[in-house]
Amino acid sequence: MKIPRRPLAVAASVAVLVTACSAPDDTADAAACTPGDAQSVTLTYTSWIPGIEEVVDVWNKANPKIQIKVQTGPNGNNGTYQNFFNQLRAGNPPDLGHIEYDALPSFRVQDGLFDLGACANVADARGQFIDWTWDQVSFGEENSAYGIPQDSGPMALFYRKDLFEKNTIAVPATWDEYAAAAEKVRAAGGYITNFSQSDINQFAGLSWQAGAHWFANDGDAWTVRLTDPETTKVAAYWQGLLDRKLVSTVPPWTTEWDHAYNSGSAWTWVSAVWGANSISSGAPDTAGRWAVAPMPQWQAGGAVSGNWGGSSTAVFKGSAHPYEAAQFALWLNTSEEALTLLAQKANLYPATKAGASLPVYAQGVEFYGGQKIYEVFAQAATQVTPGFVWGPTMTSTYATTSDGFKTAVSGGGTLTGALAAAQRSTVDTLKSQSIPVKE
């Protein structure tokens, strides 16, 4: 067994060597964000948004001096983020990249993002974005912007209007009413919803609504608060529904899950604006029977929403033309032309204040019985609690939380226990990456 080890060791040391001599250089950081003097530039932009090429074509036709070349790949967590990290290490990242809000901090701690706050054009555009979406890219720092907000996922309640009416159950406006309705739905043979055991983002959105702040960064160190009182309250609430077997626990995003909605076994879904499309495609037999109401509230009469999903367009450190890159990113995420195309091609719901009044969102949607569902989401978008910050190691936090949730769902623990474990492991992961953390 001696021989085979040698080539492995050689390969490993080569990797270390190559890595060592191609660390990203820091000089780019100092480059002020001003218009370049080059006659014309070509920038690369990596994004996995379906149909992005057509949107970019519109820009390229109108801006011969700033040409954008699209690169693509699988969605972020399935490979493209890892590619970004590899490319940063190799010193050849694209100029622009598509990065979801919850992944931005991990690029920030790796010093991979250009702070666009220094760009005059970006600072001027800040007012066009809904405040909480700007928090997602500035991390709450004044005059910083590590990306331009692209889309958002304000949450609301999708529910089977026909079934609620037939069984004379009132549409729940608070979480207490939702739990009460769950009993009635169960008595009628259905489940009020499906608890997402493996997609932690939904739980994050629910906690966000309750006022949780999972992470904070005071400039020196990170604080992890997966067990803050708000999150614990949400976890205990869902644990109660699970214990009373009032929710189903089919793994999300599977055909089984589609089937639960298509067959009328699951009656509601607290989800983001893009969920409208997930239902209509996953549960085609239920066309016309759904409606959308505001998210149930923790306090009667409240008007608070959560957010699930959303992404930004970031400029990588090392880009030789940050000003031009920012110029494109701003057009992509604020112009009516681009936002309309993004809505049509990829169901992206804009992060701008004006975005909600795009004509594409003014129509009634047939699948939802002709209801103008986007009015509900436009309202929700303005009610998302500001100041929610993601941590720099979300991939691992999601993984441990989801492991714990799966165990809890099969009866081997509780959701609060899973969060306590995720809290410990997140702190450990931060430490192991030498990221300062306060305990």
Add this chain to the structure above:
Amino acid sequence: MKGRPAAMTVMGVCTVYFLTPIWWLFVSATKTRADFTTTAPLWFADVALVDNVREVLTYRDGIFVRWMGNSVLYTAGAALIGTLLAAMCGYALAIYRFPGRETIFNVVLGGVLVPATALALPLFLIFSRAGAANTFWAVFLPSLVNPFGVYLARIYAAASVPGELVEAARIDGAGEVRTFFTISARLMLPALVTIFLFQFTAVWNNFLLPLIMLGDERLFPVTLGLYTWNTQVNQVPQLRGLVLVGALLSVVPLVVAFLLLQRFWRNGLGTGSVK
């Protein structure tokens, strides 16, 4: 004869085990999107295979066709040249005596044990330095080398090319290169087909290397393209059906290659074992 029913049972179970997923894939590929979630997974509903295939082939100006073409180019090209390289290398190691021969062979053997996955990132960093990441060559060149092929070729050459024959060719005045191509390579043919098939499947299924190397979707092989689609299903639900049909189409070339070459292959495996 006593063992026969038992053997048949094992074979039967294996057959069902291996064919069920393919059957599921085939059945699913024939369904409309609505039927896919609502009807029994292992039996047909309304057959819409032709429409589905047309949709895959024309979606976004036929990008799928391009991916298939890329895969064929990467795979057939790399497997052909790779087989030639492996054959020459294995032949040289088997026939010629020279200092360091065993060391070279051992290093190559060691290479068999290094998973391709472990090499993808170092390769990416090297190609980045050379400014050749995100090009055709970034996937093609690393696919050419195949240590397992060298190993097989050496074993087969030692077994099927008699030293006396090579000696005779030399006496008749044939150069080494000519001897290799006109005599030895022919004797090794069954082995070469085996190596070709191994490498063909390995490159066709190689996923991590293109994933890390390529950003331009016009260079994607079909595996990476389908994977990319699959990760976009939440945003564009239409893609779920396309991924299924695409996956079915993407195994067709492999099946064809095996059916055409299996005669040689069986031959090759047999030859080695008897000698």
